[in-house]
Amino acid sequence: MPIKTKALQKTSPDAPFKVVEIERRDPREDDVVIDIKAAGICHSDIHTIRNEWGEAHFPLTVGHEIAGVVSAVGENVTQFKVGDRVGVGCLVNSCGECEQCQAGMEQNCLNGNVGTYNSKDVDGTITQGGYAQKVVVNENFVLRIPDGLDFDVAAPLLCAGITTYSPLARWNVKEGDKVAIVGLGGLGHMGVQIAAAKGADVTVLSRTSRKAEEAKKLGAHRTLATSEEEDFFKNHRGEFDFILSTISAQYDLEGYLGLLKPRGIMSVVGLPPEAMSLKLSRIVGGGKVLTGNNIGGIGETQEMLDFCAEHGLGAVIEKVNVDEVDAAYDRVVEGDVKFRFVIDTESFNN
Template sequence: MTTVAAYAAPAAKAPLERTTIERREVGEFDILIDIKFAGICHSDIHQAREGWGEAIFPMVPGHEIAGVVSEVGSGVTKHKVGDRVGVGCMVDSCRECENCAAGLEQYCLQGNVGTYNALDRNGEPTYGGYAQKVVVDENFVLRVPDGLSLDEAAPLLCAGITTYSPLKHWNAGPGKKVAILGMGGLGHMGVKIAHHLGAEVTVLSQSLRKKDDGLKLGADHYYATSDPQTFKDLRGSFDLILSTVSAPLNLDQFLSLLKTDGAFVNVGAPEEPVSLNLFSVIGGRKTLAGSGIGGIRETQEMLDFCAEHGFGAEIELIRADQINEAYERVLNSDVRYRFVIDTATI
C-alpha cells in the first residue's frame, strides 16, 4: 500500500479537509498515475452531501483526473511510464455482460465501479482524484492527446464525455438544430462539441448574463428561459435539447420546443423527482430520455475529437485549500466554467 495526500469529506455535508489515504500496490495490469489536475464536477457535491442517497465516507471525490504515468504493472501493454493519461467516472466493470462487450461499460449490467464512492472488486472503497496519486487498471485509463493541456483536459473526462455521448447518439451534426439547456460546466462543453459536430446550436439559459461567452464558444443563438416569449418564439424548433440542468424543470414547457420526433435528453440529475404530463410526449411523437457518460472507447474518441478541433474545457485553476469555497461557488453558478484543482497544492 502507498500512503497518498488527499482531500476528503469525513462525513456527509462536512467540509473537505486534507488527509491521507492508502492506494493499493500496482498489480500486473495496473497503472500508477501521478495526478496533476482534478476537475470539480457538480456530481462531487451531490455525492459529498448525500444529495443522491447514502454515500461512503470518508469520501475523496473527483472523477475528472489528468496526470502522468509513473509506474506500470508487468502485464501492462496500453500505457508506459511518462504517458499523459486521464481517468473518468469509472475504474472497472464486469467486462463480460453484453453492454461491456459492446463498449458500453458505463451501463454494465452488474454496475460499473465508480472512481469514488463505490466498492471495488475486493470490497474496498474507491477514492477519487482529489489526491496526488491513483492506481487504476489499464483498461480504464485514457490517453490524453498531445494537442490538449492536462489542466484543460481534466474536465473532459466527465463534462466532455457526458455531453459528447448523447450528442453523437442523437446524431447532432449538419442540418440539425440542437439546444443546450444550461450554460455551466456541462453546458459550455455541450456548446463547443455540438458546434464542432456541425449542428446549429442554441443556448437556453436562465438569463442572458453569459450570452457573450456562449456565442464565443460556438452558439448561433442564445435565449433566456426566464422570458416567457422564448417559449412562444421557439415552439417546435429543435431536433434535440440536451439538458445539463441539475434542478427540477417544467418538462412540459421544454418539450413544447421540440419538433416532431425530437428528443429531450437529460444529463443533469436533479436530487428531486420531476413531473410530466404524458401528452407532452404523445403529441409529436417526442422522446424524453437520459444519458450517462460514455464507454472507454467513446471517451477516447471524444478526447481525440477535442484535440483535433483544438479545444478543451474553460477552466479556473484553484489550490486544494479552495475546494470548499469552490463548492459554494458552483452552487451559486459562479464559475466559468469548470474549477480544476492543481493537485501539487494538496
C-alpha cells in the same frame, strides 16, 4: 507494496477538507500508476460528499476528473508506458463480460461497475477518488490524453465532456441540425462547444441573457432568454431538432418538449431533485423522443478526447489550490464559476 499518497479527504459531510496520507492498493500486474497533475471538481462530488445522493462512505476522497502522467505499470500492461499522458473518469472497473460491457458501455454494466470513488471495489474496499497526488487504476479504464490537450482543461472532459458528447454522438447530431443547449454551466458550456464543432446551428436556452456573450464565444449562434420573453414556449414552438438539457433545477418539461420539431429528440443529462409530470400526448403527438444519458463507455470517452483535441476544444476552467476546495464547493452551488474548477495538485506540496 501499497502506495502512499497525499489526498484531500472529508470525515463527514460537514467537516472541512483536510490533507491526509492515504494508501492506494499494491499495483497489480494489469495496473497503471498515475501521478495526478490536475483534478476537476464535479457537482457530483459535492452531491456525494454532502450525502445528497445517499450515505457516503467516510472518510472519503472524491474526484473523477483525473489527468496526469504514468509513473509505473504492471508487468502485463500493454496499452501504456511510463511517461504517457493519461486520464481517468467516472469508472475504474466493470465485469467486462455482460452484454453492456461487451458492447463498450461499461457505464451500464449489468453486474455493477466500480465508480472512481465511494464505490465497492472488487476486493471489498471503498474506492477513493482523484483529489490526490497518485492513483492506481486497471489499464482498461485509463484513457490516453492527446498531446493537444493541457491537463487542466482535459480533466473536466472526463465527466463533463463525455456527459455531453455521448448524447450528441448517440443521436447523430450533425451539420445543419438545429440544436438547443439548456443551461450554460459546467455541462452546458461543453455541450455548446461539441455541438458547434459537429456543425450544428446551436442555440443556448437560459433564464436570462446574462451569458449571451460567453455563449457566442463558445460557438453558440444565439442565446434565447426564457424568462425575458412573453409566451416564450409558444413563440419558439417546433424550432429544434435536438435539445440537450443540462440543468439541475426544476423546469417546464412539457414546454421544452414543445420546442422540438416532429420526431425531434430531447436528451436529459441534468438531474433536478424532484419528480416532473408529463402528459404522454406531448411525446406521442409528433413522435418525439425523451431520453436520458449517463456518461459514456471507455471507448466512447477516448473518442471524445480525440474529438476535442482535433477541434481545439476544452473546458473553461479556474484553478484552485487544495486549501481553496471548500470555498470552491460553495461557489459551485451558488453558480459562481466559469465554468469548471480544477485542483492544482502541485499545491499539495505547499
